Amino acid sequence: MLEKVKENLSGADPRFMTSLARGLEVLRTFENRTTLTVSQAAKMAGLPRSAVARCLFTLEQLGYVAATGTTYSLRPAMLPLARAFAVGNPLARDGQRVVDAVRDRLGESCSLAMFDSRSGHSQVVYVCRAETARIISVPLFSGSTLPSYSTSNGRVLLSGLNDVALNAFLAMAPFPAYTSKTLTSAHALRAELVRIQTQGWALTDGEFEAGLRSIAVPVCDASGSVAAAINLATQSNQRQLDWLTNTALPELQAAAAHLSRSSFR
Amino acid sequence: MLEKVKENLSGADPRFMTSLARGLEVLRTFENRTTLTVSQAAKMAGLPRSAVARCLFTLEQLGYVAATGTTYSLRPAMLPLARAFAVGNPLARDGQRVVDAVRDRLGESCSLAMFDSRSGHSQVVYVCRAETARIISVPLFSGSTLPSYSTSNGRVLLSGLNDVALNAFLAMAPFPAYTSKTLTSAHALRAELVRIQTQGWALTDGEFEAGLRSIAVPVCDASGSVAAAINLATQSNQRQLDWLTNTALPELQAAAAHLSRSSFR
DNA sequence: CCTAAAAGTCCGATTATCGGTCAAATAAGC
DNA sequence: GCTTATTTGACCGATAATCGGACTTTTAGG
Structure with a gap:
């Protein structure tokens, strides 16, 4: 390893x-x-x-x-280093304000995530998070990591990888299934990632945890590559799929565009 | 170094x-x-x-x-490590709840701090923090570090050092003065630390920043040694000194006792 | 165009790092 | 309480990883 x-x-x-x-x-x-x-x-x-x-x-x-x-x-020696990232990275610095705003406007939990570059591209780390009620069994904080292949934020980040990196990642397939809906094969994932790339957003419905529905959009840096992802997490029985694509998506896209701009600095 | x-x-x-x-x-x-x-x-x-x-x-x-x-x-690689500390350390895990409660009851900013053991004992790192309005010119977060000799939290922590460690620290004196009130000599500091040790709390009044008044108490671990400090920060023109010792101090002591207990686990 | 500083590359010397071993201590099992 | 199984702590010779200076190339600035 x-x-x-x-x-x-x-x-x-x-x-x-x-x-x-x-x-x-x-x-x-x-x-x-x-x-x-x-x-x-x-x-x-x-x-x-x-x-x-x-x-x-x-x-x-x-x-x-x-x-x-x-x-x-x-x-506590890690805390100053974590803070250094939190205030030094443009996306992290402005991210909390943005996810808070989205959460307040939509009333659902919102998170900003980036690749945990230590573990190839298999994990995403939550950088900023605004919660409503706890809807997921595993508590999430800034610093929590989740597998990239089965989360909306993770898929958006994966969809921004170049071919070499993506192939390297997909070589690790098949991936463990968290629910019966989880995509686990390299083939299915690749197809989904292509679609995400063209449509500009990712939606997962009960793939990481039953009853958890989530939509994510990319946040790009100055060079146009995907630097982060921002998502909204909801409960399946509370929000319909079309609410996510019709109501949540535009908000997330606006937030991402706003963050994108701040990353130029 | x-x-x-x-x-x-x-x-x-x-x-x-x-x-x-x-x-x-x-x-x-x-x-x-x-x-x-x-x-x-x-x-x-x-x-x-x-x-x-x-x-x-x-x-x-x-x-x-x-x-x-x-x-x-x-x-963002530091974030998972910082989170590991935040959820793994008993004081850090329960600390946020406690400082939030103190802030809510007293209406002033409250912080939990520990030594940044990387830099001898010269710096304290803020582990948990609950803010009211911004009263200090330099913004503080979890992970922020401040000099130990001129802050109430720092002095409480210093007062818990053994003779060897304390002498090693005081050998670095004299320390820079942030205001005209800052204690800078080893002699004066040692005297103040002795008093803090016997009276069980520290009060600084405009020593780190003019107009900033702060009182701190120790949080002890199972062995009885000082593991952390919890303090309340106020503006000089808003709170009298006796309010700090009469009203704030008991609250802080109760909070510290509560935290102390949770650190036993 | 010229100068200064930084970045990148290379390499022989050396010492910091390695990992297995063994004895002592601790914990577990009976 | 005794035996057994792990774990810890200390040691040390071999080796390869680290070192830092020197040189060339690139970038930045005047």
Whole structure:
């Protein structure tokens, strides 16, 4: 997994720092578990214990994790970095205002998402989110990640990939089905992504979770490529499909256009 | 600065991974500047250009930063890590509810802060925050950092340090004065910290910013040591000092006690 | 067009990193 | 309470990953 990233790059670029990659990989294990021992982290990261112990020792010295006995946990050190992104990235900076506005106008939860570029293109990370009532079983926050192939935001982002990247991603198919409606084959997904690309928006209906209906549109950067996606999530029994395409879609498109403009700065 | 951290640790522990430390140090430069070139980052981090170029190359491969031409900027990769802390740390998880409640009851901005353990004990990071109207010139978010010696939250945290850590910190004195009232000498600070420790709360009045008055109390963990601080920030011309100690203080203490309990889990 | 600064490339030296091993400690199972 | 199974912590020689300076190319500025 880690080696793949390195090797894919025209075969082991000498500029690639394995130690740095490993250390960050170890940090990442805390996304799945709040407290970890050395061997647990080693198992999860798929690295030798000694290497993981070195990483955790270093991360502790630097103040990124804290040790209580032999168990490690995260320190707040990530928060300033997350804030740096939140205020430095034009889309993230203006995004909260925009999703709040959409939520207020339409009365449904609205989210701005981007690729979590750490995991190829398989995951999207929620950057900004405005909630109404909780409609999804898994709680979402800024920083939550969701699979890209089965969510409207994710599909919009996938539809903006170039052929090489898209093929690389689809090579991972088939994908697990969350519901009976989930598209899981590379063929079906590719067809859907093509349609999304031409029509300019994506709609998923109960593919990630039964009863969850969602529509998303792309947010483009100055070069015209898809930099983010903004979506509206509703309950199937509350909003009809044509409400999404007739009422929600124009609002989302306006919001996306507005965000697009701000990303030029 | 980086070497100090390493050497202070009983002279270059072989477990310390310099490459990992450097990579994280390079990441940190983005806290000061949203976009950076290699040489800018090298200058800020105080590292050779070639080393920084390797770090940025690696961080880009891993998806933590993105390159646009020769300038780099952060990707949303930090958000999942920040969220992992926010939901995994007991104080952070319950903190938002608590500061919101205090803000609602007292009508003033309330914040929960912890040491930013990356920079010795010189900075505190705001973990949770509930705002009223903007009363401070510099906007604060979750993830914002402020100097510990001149803020009420910071002083509470400092008052919980052991002698060794405190002496190490005070050795950096004198500290810059933000206003004419700022305590800047090690002597004065030490005296104030002792008083804070015995009385159980800290009050700063216009030391960080003129017209800003703030009171803070400690939040302790299971072992009884200070794990966080919670404070209320007011404008000098709106709230008298005795309102802070008579009305605000009990509320803060109740909130802190409540948080303390949740940290046991 | 010329100058200065930054970026990109390369490479030999060195040392930081590696990962397996072993003893000690801890936890689990009986 | 004893045995067994993991886990931790420390060690160390081998090796490859990292280092940083030097050079060339490119970009930016006057």
